[in-house]
Amino acid sequence: MNFFRRILAFTFIIIFIVVTLTSPSPKAITTETNKISRTPIRAGVLLYFFEDSYLLLLKKNLEDIQKENPDKIEFTFFDGKANPAIQYEIINNMINDNFDLLLLNIFEAKENTLQEIINKAKQKSLPLIIFISTIPNIDIVKTYSKLAFIPADTKEPAILEGKIIADAWNENKKAIDKNGDNILQYIMLKGKTDSVLSNSRTKYSVESINTLGIQTEELATVSCNWSRQIAKESTRSLFIRFGNKIEAIIANNDILALGAIDALQGLGYNKGNKLKTIPVVGIDALPEAQELIKKGYMLGSVFHDPSTMADAIYNIGLNLVSGKSITSGTDYKIDPSGVIVNINFKEYTIKTLSEISQ
Structure with a gap:
């Protein structure tokens, strides 16, 4: 009797070992379904530059979410x-470091570089979000089903920036139009001369003012390399040169606007x-800019x-x-691509504060 019990126990042990060895591992299941089963999800986040004020706020908000x-x-x-060579090295390491999700803020990537990044992520079936970046070619981002793109809109914020100036002109033209010539004389503080984002914001902010029926005259445009200090020094020099001829200062972002202030x-x-x-406008509505706007020291910004x-x-x-559609369970709008x-x-102006806080 004891002999048969031992045979039966031994048989159960053999069956258990065989089932354990032949069952697919969780890793294999993940590979077959292309979905991540482990939690928490490991997300690698590349930010263009830790010293960028807006990106620091974004980083803090992501940390709060975690x-x-x-x-x-x-x-x-x-x-x-702020160095493309360093960024692409980091991205290559991230792709090989067993992350479940890549989140890349690469700002103004060249077409061939962006294609290479997407191809490498695609080879590993690695979900990818590229955010606050310009798009060199829309067809590139449509080549991978596990990619989402949240672009750095080069047009809308500039149009709104121009509208803020135009609204102020229409409401209090006498105070702004110092020489009474019915033309807005302005200086433009640019980020970088060779920047797609900077050039677009420069173009559309002024076009927006013109479209709203206001004539403009550019007194000077200065490239400030996205630096508050350079913007400060440039504004001071231009004020010494033009004085009260300056009726508005348009900046490509709040950092440059703060330098002007x-x-x-x-x-x-x-x-x-x-x-x-002197009316000063920017883009981003950084906390410091918000405070200046509330005090009336800065005209407005784009939030x-x-x-x-x-x-x-x-x-x-x-x-x-999780393999769902990009906007599943959200109110986000996706374009035809x-x-x-x-x-x-x-x-973001004194008039719109109540709307933004809702």
Whole structure:
């Protein structure tokens, strides 16, 4: 009897070992279904430059999302140091580092480089989001089904920036049009001369003012390399040159606008006296710019909410990893390409504060 019990026990052990060895591992299941089964999802995040004020706000919002969802997502951040060569090296390492999701902010990638990145991600069936970046060729981003693109809109924020100036002109033309010639004399603070984003914002902000029926005259355009200090020094030099001829300052982003405010306040302007205030506009609505707008020291900015952007990156990322459609369970709008998601911009002025806070 004991002999038969031993035979039966031995048989069960053999069966258990065979089933264990021949059953597919969780890793194999993941490979076959192309879905990530482990949690939290490991997401590698490349940011163009850690010293960029807007990207720092975005990073903080992503970190807050991780704190609220520790069982769902784990972000690892990489600093691209505003250097394309460094960025592409980091991306290659990220692709080989067993991340479940890649989130890339590569700003203005060349067409062949972007195609190479997409091809490498595609080879590993690695979900990919490229965000706040320009698109060299729409066809490239349509070649991979696990890719979503949240572009750096080069047109809409510039149009809104121009509208802020035009609205102020129409409401208080007498105060702005100092020489009474019915023409808005302005200076333009550009990011970079060879930047697609900078050139587009420069073009469409002025076109927007003209489209709204206001004539403009460019007194000067200065490339500031996205530097607050350079913007400050340039504005000071231009003020010494043009003085009260300057009726508005249009900046490609808030960093440059803040540099302009620094210079003007050093010269006794934009401190609350409406008779000594030059309208300054920017893009991003950074917290410091928001405070200046509330005080009346800065005319306005274009709000690109980092919290909304972080939520979009997180939700779309989860969808891609789980094999769902890009906008599944969200209110985001996708364009006809099927991969591009646009995040709306809003005017940030004293008049629109109540709308934005809702």
